[in-house]
Amino acid sequence: MTIPAQALWPIVLLSASNLFMTFAWYGHLKFKTAPLATVVLVSWGIAFFEYWLAVPANRIGHGYYSAAQLKTIQEVITLTIFAGFSAFYLKESLSLNTLLGFCLIAAGAALVFRG
Structure with missing residues (x-):
């Protein structure tokens, strides 16, 4: 089964935007x-580049996915990236309850794609 580029590019772009x-x-x-002023300005500068990835991801993706599906994809990507970021960058452990909560959210996301 081949995934069309129109379906794959939004996932790639949303993943990159979520890293930013x-x-x-x-x-x-x-x-x-x-x-605080410094971190706000630095964060704002980083977010600028995030927008350059997220907006095209949604424009490209909306031809293949519904808006609700795009938002769901983004949320699942966000949780996945955040879990890794929290563990590897911030050195915070993920509890079983957190992982189970993320799994429940992913299960809810699966419902969105069932139509």
């Missing part, structure tokens, strides 16, 4: 002594 956004929103937590 995760760093924009949570990367500063490793730099708690940095002034």
